[in-house]
Amino acid sequence: MEQRNSGGNFWLRLADEEWNVLEEAYLTEASTYEWKYVMDGNEQPPLIHFCDMLHLPHRLEEGEAFGQLTTPFFSGQVYFDINGMKLGSYIYPDARKMTEEQYDLMLNDILQEASLCFEYSNIETEITADQHSLELSLAQWSYIEASFSSLRTVVRQIIEHPIRVLQAHEQQMRREQVKMVDSKTLVWIERNSGRSTTGNIPTTVKSSVREDSYNTYENRLLKRRLLDLRHLLKMYGKSGRGNYKIRAEAYADKVGHWLRDSFFRKVTPYQGVIKISQVFRKHPVYRQCYQWFDRLYKHGNEQIGMSYNYPLRETFALYEIWCYMQLVKIFREKKLLKETSGLFRTTREGLFLHFAENNESIVELKNGMRLSYQRVFKHNGKDFYTFTQDMKPDIVIEAGEFLYILDPKYRIANNLGTALGEMHKYKDGILLIRNDRKAVQNVFILTPVQSDEIRYFKADFHERYSMGAIALMPGKDSPSLEKWVDKLVHGGDLI
Structure with missing residues (x-):
C-alpha cells in the first residue's frame, strides 16, 4: 500500500488568505498562521509537533482539524512531525524586524548607559566594571x-x-574486507607475507580505512x-x-x-x-x-542587570526601553542629568534597571524637566488629567505645564499614517487640571524605519503639525532626535 503523504493533507495560511499545502507555504518568523489537516476516511485526529510545541491543539469540524501556530523568532530550517512523519520547511526572515545583532546592540547600549547613569543616583551600593571579566554579572x-x-x-x-570530514586511519582487518589498497598496505603485505605458512597474503591485513569523522x-x-x-x-x-x-x-x-x-x-x-x-x-x-x-x-x-529579561520575540519591548535610554544618553551628554535613582531598584540579588509596567521610571533634569517612562495619566490626576480613558505613553518629557510625548513603534513600516493618527489621543486628550488647556505640545513616533521620502519624517511637517516620525535605529546616529532635543533644551520654537 502506498504511504500517505501527510504533507499534502496539512495546509497553512495567514488570516483571511488562501490555503497552501505545507511544501508551498511561505513562512516568516514571529507570525501566526492558521492550519488545517484533512483526515482521510476514518482517520484519527492528527498528532502534530512543531519546534518546541509538543502537540498543536486543534478543533474538529467535519473530518478536518483546525488550529493555530506561531513561528519562532528566527529564520532557517524547521520541521513538522505529522503523525510520526518528519516534514521539512523553511522560515524566512521578517523584513520588518531588526537583526539579532541589533537586538544585542540594544541590550548592550541599555546596560552601558545604565552604568554611566548610576553615578547620578543617590543609591549607596558598589558596582564593579572589568572589560574582560569572567565574573558573574x-x-x-x-x-x-x-x-x-x-x-x-x-x-x-x-x-x-x-559538519564532518573524511579521515583515514590504519586498521587490522580480514583480507577479504580490504576495500582500498595503497602503498602502505602493499609494504605491510610484503613485510608480513613471509610469516604465512603458505607464503601468501596473511588472513588479517593492516590497511587504511577512510571514515567520516565529526572531530x-x-x-x-x-x-x-x-x-x-x-x-x-x-x-x-x-x-x-x-x-x-x-x-x-x-x-x-x-x-x-x-x-x-x-x-x-x-x-x-x-x-x-x-x-x-x-x-x-x-x-x-x-x-x-x-x-x-x-x-x-x-x-x-556591567554589573547592572535587567529586572525583566526580554526574549527575541519581545524585541518591541526592548526597543521601547532602548529609545528611552537613548534620550537619557542625549541629556547626559548635555550634562543635564540630576537624579537617576528612578531607573534602578536594589534587591538582595543585586542592582537592576527597573522598567516594570506602571512603574513610571523618572529621570530628573537640572533644568527642571522630567523624563518619564510609561507615565500613566488618569481622569483624577494631580496636574494633568484625561477626560476619556487612562493613557500611558511610553516616553514623556515634562517641562512645567507642557508635555512632549515620544512613542517608539517597532513594526509600522506600512502603517505610519495609522500609528501617527493614534497619537492624536495624547495630543487632544491630556489636559491641564488648572485651566483645561491641552498640555501636549509635540507627539512623535520613534521608529527604526529609515526614509527621507516619507513626509512624516520631514522637518517642515514636524514644524507645521507639531507631530511626525523620527528615525531611531540601533547602531546609527539620529541627528533628527538630537536636533529636536536641542530645540527643547534651548527654548526653541517646538510648537
Missing part, C-alpha cells in the same frame, strides 16, 4: 536568559546536521564552549542569587543533555588557540553559534 545573566532559546535552536540544528575544529571548539557554559551556569546556580538559581540549574542540565548526545561523544574538546575558521565565517548555523559565545563574555563589564 547580572548583565551577562540578562543576555543568557534573553538568548538561550536561540542557542538551543542552533545547537539542535548542529546536532542534526553537523573537526569547529565541533571540538563548540564542545569546549558548551563545557565552559555548563560550568558557568552551575556557578550561577550555586551563587544562590534569588529566583534565577533554579533557571540556571535548568539551563545547565539542558547543556549537559546536549553534551550527552552521541554526536558530541565522538568529539574531543578543543584546547588550543581559538581562531575564526572559514566554517565559522560562512556556515549560517555555525556562524550564529560562534557569535552567541563571542557575545557571552562581552557582558562582564
